Amino acid sequence: MKRHYLHLVRITFCCILVAMLSACATTGSRDPADPFENFNRSAFNFNKAMDKGLFNPIGELYDAILPEFVDRGISNFFSNLNDISVIVNDILQLKIGQAVADFARMIFNSTIGLLGFFDVSSNLGLPKHREDFGQTLAKWGFDSGPYLVIPLFGPTTLRAATSFGMDATLLNPVSYVNNTAYLSGLMSLNYIDFKADLLSTGDLLGIAAVDEYEFVKSVYLQHRDRLVHDRQDDELGEEELMDFDDYD
Numbered sequence: 001m002k003r004h005y006l007h008l009v010r011i012t013f014c015c016i017l018v019a020m021l022s023a024c025a026t027t028g029s030r031d032p033a034d035p036f037e038n039f040n041r042s043a044f045n046f047n048k049a050m051d052k053g054l055f056n057p058i059g060e061l062y063d064a065i066l067p068e069f070v071d072r073g074i075s076n077f078f079s080n081l082n083d084i085s086v087i088v089n090d091i092l093q094l095k096i097g098q099a100v101a102d103f104a105r106m107i108f109n110s111t112i113g114l115l116g117f118f119d120v121s122s123n124l125g126l127p128k129h130r131e132d133f134g135q136t137l138a139k140w141g142f143d144s145g146p147y148l149v150i151p152l153f154g155p156t157t158l159r160a161a162t163s164f165g166m167d168a169t170l171l172n173p174v175s176y177v178n179n180t181a182y183l184s185g186l187m188s189l190n191y192i193d194f195k196a197d198l199l200s201t202g203d204l205l206g207i208a209a210v211d212e213y214e215f216v217k218s219v220y221l222q223h224r225d226r227l228v229h230d231r232q233d234d235e236l237g238e239e240e241l242m243d244f245d246d247y248d
Helices: 002-024 037-065 068-092 096-111 133-139 162-170 180-197 199-208 212-228 238-247
Strands: 147-150 154-157
Touching (some): 037 147, 037 212, 068 162, 133 162, 133 212, 180 199
């Protein structure tokens, strides 16, 4: 089943490439960072429609059924799995001290925190860090490339999209589950939990933005720039910033 999962990732990358090539002929964008604006706006509107018609109702049902501590625990569980890729990218970025701290965080959460269901490490002074392969490439001088909106996943850049292959596949323990039912269940649970956590962001966009597409693009690119340069975000609340991290 691992081959099917990797095949899905390859299809995603192929879709990105096809989208970029098809958009080249109809770009018309005045923003150099967003040369594929026509396609990106179509993908953005598609994602909005899918959220409104499908994922938001599922997310609301998910939130209604699960007690808050269970919802938070599931998010913590997948966040703990993500710490594996964080540690690897710490090392690739030569942040050795942070890698040691993140390794300790993962050990405490995986043991005392019951496989990461409880985030005990934050209370021990070991905060969550967010490092990915896109940031690693930035560390070594790779340009961010064009802004992209991927159907069903949301905003990214060509450089940040490498995380789909490295962080979400090679460094994600879920991708190595060979049982079809378990793999499908874990992937579905992770995605539903992710979409449920985005519900508050949708409300924020409706209130804050006249052109929601430009608002999301601006905030996302600023957020990625802060991550690359290890600066703190200050324009959105913690929940919304976590949501943009989940898009990466």
